[in-house]
Amino acid sequence: MANAPAPINVSVAPGAGITADLDIFLDSADPFVLGTPFLDWTQHPALGAVPARASVPHHRLVAHFLLRHERGVSAADLAAFDNHTPLTSNFVAAAWSRWLTNIVASGFLTSGVFDRARDARAALTALALQSPLVILASDFGPFETFDVAGVPGVAAIPPVAAVPGRRARGGQPAVRAVRAQPGVPGVPAVPATPGPPALAFLSVTNLTTFYSIGSSAPLLAFCRLAGILVHHLHDPLRSRRVESAAAMERCACRDGKRKERNQRNHGHFRPWCRDWVLILQSKPERSRVPGLLWVVFG
Numbered sequence: 146m147a148n149a150p151a152p153i154n155v156s157v158a159p160g161a162g163i164t165a166d167l168d169i170f171l172d173s174a175d176p177f178v179l180g181t182p183f184l185d186w187t188q189h190p191a192l193g194a195v196p197a198r199a200s201v202p203h204h205r206l207v208a209h210f211l212l213r214h215e216r217g218v219s220a221a222d223l224a225a226f227d228n229h230t231p232l233t234s235n236f237v238a239a240a241w242s243r244w245l246t247n248i249v250a251s252g253f254l255t256s257g258v259f260d261r262a263r264d265a266r267a268a269l270t271a272l273a274l275q276s277p278l279v280i281l282a283s284d285f286g287p288f289e290t291f292d293v294a295g296v297p298g299v300a301a302i303p304p305v306a307a308v309p310g311r312r313a314r315g316g317q318p319a320v321r322a323v324r325a326q327p328g329v330p331g332v333p334a335v336p337a338t339p340g341p342p343a344l345a346f347l348s349v350t351n352l353t354t355f356y357s358i359g360s361s362a363p364l365l366a367f368c369r370l371a372g373i374l375v376h377h378l379h380d381p382l383r384s385r386r387v388e389s390a391a392a393m394e395r396c397a398c399r400d401g402k403r404k405e406r407n408q409r410n411h412g413h414f415r416p417w418c419r420d421w422v423l424i425l426q427s428k429p430e431r432s433r434v435p436g437l438l439w440v441v442f443g
Contacts, residue, residue: 151246152242152243152246153171153175153177153241153242153245153246153249154171154172154175154242155169155170155171155238155239155241155242155245156169156170156198156238157169157170157203157237157238157241157286158170167202167203167204167235168187168200168201168202168203169200169201169202169203169206169238169241170189170198170199170200171198171199171200171201171245172196172197172198172199173188173189173196173197173198173199174197175199176249176254177245177248177249177254178199179258180253180254180257180258180259181258181259181265182258182259182260183259183260183261183262183264183265184201184205184206184209185201185205186199186200186201187199187200187201203235203236204371204372206241207234207235207236207367207368207371208368208369208371208372209262209265209266209269209368210244210245210248210269211364211367211368211371212266212269212270212362212363212364212365212368213269213270213272213274213278213361213362213363213364214244214278214279214280214363214364215277215278215279215280215363216279216280216352216353216356216363217279217280217281217282219281219282221281221282222280222281222282223353224282225280225281225282225285225352226280226351226352226353226356227351227352227353228351229285229288229351229352230291230347230348230349230350230351230352231347231350231352231355231367231370231371232288232291232340232344232347232348233288233289233290233291234285234288234352234367235285235286235287235288236280236284236285236286237283237284237285237286239284240280240281240283240284244278247274247275247276247278248269248272248274248278250275251272251273251274251275252272252273253268253269253272256268270361270362291340291344291345291347291348292337292338292339292340292348293337293338293339294337295334295335295336295337295338296334296335297334298331298332298333298334298335299331299332300331301328301329301330301331302328302329302331303328304325304326304327304328305323305324305325305326306323306325307322307323307324307325308320308321308322308323309322310322310323352364352367355367355370
């Protein structure tokens with residue numbers, strides 16, 4: 146470890162929380178940025194005391210650099226895998242710094258500059274890691290739930306008119322003075338926002354579903370899914386959810402057609418695209434999830 150580089154400086158979407166891409170920021174001159182142009186980094190010029198930075202969507206790092214990761218062994222780590230779905234799994238800056246530093250220290254960049262994703266995946270798969278890449282419970286970041294609960298409204302408070310006070314006289318009772326009070330407008334209720342039915346099957350899975358014990362790439366299935374879902378992986382923003390279902394179906398069909406061609410060449414045909422469409426349009430049920438995973442990753 147004597148030649149290990151300094152920890153990579155990583156930040157996650159500063160000041161923005163969960164966004165459409167949940168960008169990950171590194172220094173523009175960092176060797177990892179310079180060595181992975183296939184990630185299509187976005188460059189940000191220096192601003193005051195802030196140095197020039199480069200950003201990449203969170204889902205892109207997940208798709209290409211999480212396949213070798215293992216889950217932690219503590220009860221909290223195992224519970225975190227059980228309680229996070231593919232749509233709610235994103236990670237904090239400290240986790241990415243630890244993982245990327247380990248990958249670089251293990252010699253990932255000694256193969257040169259990676260212009261193609263498949264070359265980077267092959268190098269990562271063959272890499273002799275200095276220490277295991279482990280996902281701990283504390284590595285998970287904030288997320289939005291698949292179904293957002295509604296917020297009850299608050300009733301308006303009407304204004305109170307002023308009432309002049311007077312003493313009792315002539316058989317008339319006394320009247321206590323009342324000061325005028327302005328009304329308080331009500332707060333409208335926010336209705337519940339369910340996620341799209343076409344992606345609901347993912348909400349009944351978890352990372353444990355995608356974890357392959359004993360494999361050299363335990364999270365390969367999850368990484369492939371990240372590549373299909375793109376930025377909708379962790380971003381259940383209401384205005385984009387229906388689009389995400391359609392995009393997933395288009396990607397699945399495109400991937401399915403490629404698999405059909407490959408299997409025809411080997412004498413084994415399976416209608417992948419048709420199965421994808423039928424599953425995405427079907428009512429999501431827990432019993433269908435294993436079959437779906439087999440179709441996607443089989």
